[in-house]
Amino acid sequence: MKKNKIYLLIFIFLGTFFIACEDSKEDQIEQSFDRSLVLLNWSDNIITPSYQAFQEKLNILKASVDKFKADVTQQNLDLVRSEWVNAYKSWQHVEMFNIGKAEEIYYSSKMNVYPANISRIKSNIDSEQYNLGNANNNSAQGFPALDYLLYGGISDGSKVIDRFLSQDGNKYLSYLENCVNKMISLTKTVVDDWKANKGSFVSSTENTATSSINMLTNDFIYYYEKGFRANKLGIPAGIFSSKTIPENIEGYYNGKISKVLALEALNAVHDFFVGKSFDNSKTNESFKYILKSLDTKKGEENLGEVIESKLLEAKLKVEGLDENFANQINSDKVKFLETYDAIQKVVVLLKVDMLQALNINVDYTDADGD
Amino acid sequence: MNASLKNYINQYSDSSPLILFRIGFGVLMCYSLIRFWLKGWIETLYVNPSFHFSYYGFEWVKPIDEYTYLIFILCFISSFFVAIGYRYKLSIILFFLSFTYIEMMDKTTYLNHYYFISILSFIMIFLPANVGYSLDSFFNKKYYLKIPRWNIDIIKILIAIVYLYSGVAKMNSDWLFQAMPLKIWLTSKYDLPIIGESLMQKNWVHYFMSWGGMIYDLTIPFLLIEKRTRILGFALVVFFHVFTAVLFPIGMFPYIMIFSSLIFFNQRFHKKTLKYLEQLLISIKPNLDLEKTKIINNSKTKFEKIKLSVVTVFLIVQLLFPLRYFLYPGELFWHEQGYRFSWRVMLMDKVGYTTFKIKEKRSGDTFMVNNENFLTPFQEKQMSFQPDFILEFAHYLGDKFSDEFNEVEVYAESFVALNGRPSQRFIDPEVNLYAEVESFKNKTWVLPLNDEIKGF
Numbered sequence: 136m137k138k139n140k141i142y143l144l145i146f147i148f149l150g151t152f153f154i155a156c157e158d159s160k161e162d163q164i165e166q167s168f169d170r171s172l173v174l175l176n177w178s179d180n181i182i183t184p185s186y187q188a189f190q191e192k193l194n195i196l197k198a199s200v201d202k203f204k205a206d207v208t209q210q211n212l213d214l215v216r217s218e219w220v221n222a223y224k225s226w227q228h229v230e231m232f233n234i235g236k237a238e239e240i241y242y243s244s245k246m247n248v249y250p251a252n253i254s255r256i257k258s259n260i261d262s263e264q265y266n267l268g269n270a271n272n273n274s275a276q277g278f279p280a281l282d283y284l285l286y287g288g289i290s291d292g293s294k295v296i297d298r299f300l301s302q303d304g305n306k307y308l309s310y311l312e313n314c315v316n317k318m319i320s321l322t323k324t325v326v327d328d329w330k331a332n333k334g335s336f337v338s339s340t341e342n343t344a345t346s347s348i349n350m351l352t353n354d355f356i357y358y359y360e361k362g363f364r365a366n367k368l369g370i371p372a373g374i375f376s377s378k379t380i381p382e383n384i385e386g387y388y389n390g391k392i393s394k395v396l397a398l399e400a401l402n403a404v405h406d407f408f409v410g411k412s413f414d415n416s417k418t419n420e421s422f423k424y425i426l427k428s429l430d431t432k433k434g435e436e437n438l439g440e441v442i443e444s445k446l447l448e449a450k451l452k453v454e455g456l457d458e459n460f461a462n463q464i465n466s467d468k469v470k471f472l473e474t475y476d477a478i479q480k481v482v483v484l485l486k487v488d489m490l491q492a493l494n495i496n497v498d499y500t501d502a503d504g505d
Numbered sequence: 506m507n508a509s510l511k512n513y514i515n516q517y518s519d520s521s522p523l524i525l526f527r528i529g530f531g532v533l534m535c536y537s538l539i540r541f542w543l544k545g546w547i548e549t550l551y552v553n554p555s556f557h558f559s560y561y562g563f564e565w566v567k568p569i570d571e572y573t574y575l576i577f578i579l580c581f582i583s584s585f586f587v588a589i590g591y592r593y594k595l596s597i598i599l600f601f602l603s604f605t606y607i608e609m610m611d612k613t614t615y616l617n618h619y620y621f622i623s624i625l626s627f628i629m630i631f632l633p634a635n636v637g638y639s640l641d642s643f644f645n646k647k648y649y650l651k652i653p654r655w656n657i658d659i660i661k662i663l664i665a666i667v668y669l670y671s672g673v674a675k676m677n678s679d680w681l682f683q684a685m686p687l688k689i690w691l692t693s694k695y696d697l698p699i700i701g702e703s704l705m706q707k708n709w710v711h712y713f714m715s716w717g718g719m720i721y722d723l724t725i726p727f728l729l730i731e732k733r734t735r736i737l738g739f740a741l742v743v744f745f746h747v748f749t750a751v752l753f754p755i756g757m758f759p760y761i762m763i764f765s766s767l768i769f770f771n772q773r774f775h776k777k778t779l780k781y782l783e784q785l786l787i788s789i790k791p792n793l794d795l796e797k798t799k800i801i802n803n804s805k806t807k808f809e810k811i812k813l814s815v816v817t818v819f820l821i822v823q824l825l826f827p828l829r830y831f832l833y834p835g836e837l838f839w840h841e842q843g844y845r846f847s848w849r850v851m852l853m854d855k856v857g858y859t860t861f862k863i864k865e866k867r868s869g870d871t872f873m874v875n876n877e878n879f880l881t882p883f884q885e886k887q888m889s890f891q892p893d894f895i896l897e898f899a900h901y902l903g904d905k906f907s908d909e910f911n912e913v914e915v916y917a918e919s920f921v922a923l924n925g926r927p928s929q930r931f932i933d934p935e936v937n938l939y940a941e942v943e944s945f946k947n948k949t950w951v952l953p954l955n956d957e958i959k960g961f
Contacts, residue, residue, distance in 0.1 A: 170695070340696065341696035342693050342695065342696050343696070374872065374873050375873050375874075376872050377868070377871070377910075378870070429692070431925075432927070482858070483858055483920045483928055486856075487856045487857065487858045487928040488856075488922055488927060488928050491854060491856040491928075492689070493693070494690060494692070494693035495693075496886075502883060503754060503755060503756030503758070504616070504753065504754050504755055504756075
């Protein structure tokens, strides 16, 4: 009898508890949402067209180099330069996708490590004995190497075109050509692999270390923190060293392009975060959508909204800078640091608030928890 | 001494539960250590990192490069000897020392159940777990049927402490009224078959599991002690731990807890199991002569009194130690002073982002440190939200850069989010951490949480 009473009490307790919960709580997150939509949007509307556009730009660059090689004139050099700028801008949309083959072959380390290693480039050109596949040549190829070849490193007052017309001119031309060819072949490897594996990418929605949604989320945040924030602004501004290093900006020899590239990259980051398609025609599912579905709040607002507005604030700051970050750092470093701080705020929101809401690990250390 | 207590101490009970516990414990430890090795964790967690986070006062406990493997080998051999009951006393002492040493090499890997194993093996030093079904007993030709009753009860008490303290720790507003952090964790299990997209997303499931977990922890010791509910209790233990094993990456913990709770069963169960093991052994090695063993009723050593007092003191420490957080102001989950070694299991989801600014005193030049250059991702993750880690790493950086520059100061830029709250600044950015020293005193440079968590 006594035992029955206890069971009855437990039953009533649990019963009322369930009912109370069902009644009082609006089950906001019961509306389960579909992560495969996010992957589909990333794949079809962002990654694929970004790669495609970049490949096209590289081919145009290649054509201009061929033309320049056949007829070494200032006019043709200017053409190569402007196609280099176009391709470099287009690159800003793909650098963050460090997945699959791109990760495997260290794609971005071969495409865009700056500052370029000038002495290495010079000795490569001199010796004509070099293998761009060698990891030691990572900083002697890609966009930064082209930046040097097309714009700079000349101290004696002569022009860049003279270098191509000198007796070593052919060596320079062939290095230029080899770099571009290497960029094209690397990109082909990555894009072909991407096309072949798109299907499995889209279906891999699990919450595991190797699922595409988690890997790309980590890549995205890593890119924002390192590729964008540190490389483009932090390192030149001397955030990680006791002195500023203005010569470490992106496109240093061009001298007019660092802001353009940073803005392009920030746009790419913003668009990826909100899920805007590469052709700007539509905005579909991405992080903003996930955070909205999870109803993650930051104060009164949804976290996704907050991150988006902070990204736009950062963009405004970048827009206010000198077209050449090196000049900005040398003339008004405070303004540059303020911009950096605005960018940094988003790092905290992405790495702490968003990752907590998504419950995605930054590292995936293989170890037990408790 | 009070009469009933004296009476209790002089009571004897069957030795088989303790014997079986010894065998199972040894086997589980052997398995755990092999698993740890095969997963490559000795290398990734202990050999590879250049820097290790130490426990206050135990800075000398460090991995010893490649020789770290020897500690694991020692630990493995001693746990194997515990299992077979060979030179038990020496083996269990060596096990306790080597296992505890391993756990103290780097607090990045702190786990409550490692701590549980440490204290369990410490207590086992004082228990005659080799009185039967052991090589010791085989060679001595003595089998003690009875041991002091407290020898078995002490293990039950340790298990009960784990459950009860972790149950009480769940009695806080985050756990009960926000279903945090389970809400975050369960929602992210959307990829489980069948229940992932349905049950795991339901609000009531999050609350049910939070409340259920608390009630489970608080009642399980009583269900196991009481004869009539023991089967139910054990069934719950198995269900609960298997379920958590499926949901969370918690390694061996569920199996250790399931196995440990067998100690609550009566001697009949243990005797039968031991007999079964004996039959198994004989079927493998039929000419084994176990009959020579002389049966002796009571085991009693002259150290009984000393043992009892050590165990009593240890027990009191165990009961009080988890309560030390009362001595610190502010929110325990936030500053974590008194959080470890207190059976606070799965209570928090904490994400941090902490970077360090080095300031050269003379020139005033500052620069940020790239944590990756010094820490593994796992270490960086743990460091980012635990103040004692942050302080220790700040000192490491301070020492490091003092070599390069003259005098430096170290400041932390730190942001942490706790149980789904928005991130907020964690460490006072104006405080030179290089000038702060580690101690048991309250860490005033941890900024207060902009919220209150009620309860324990």
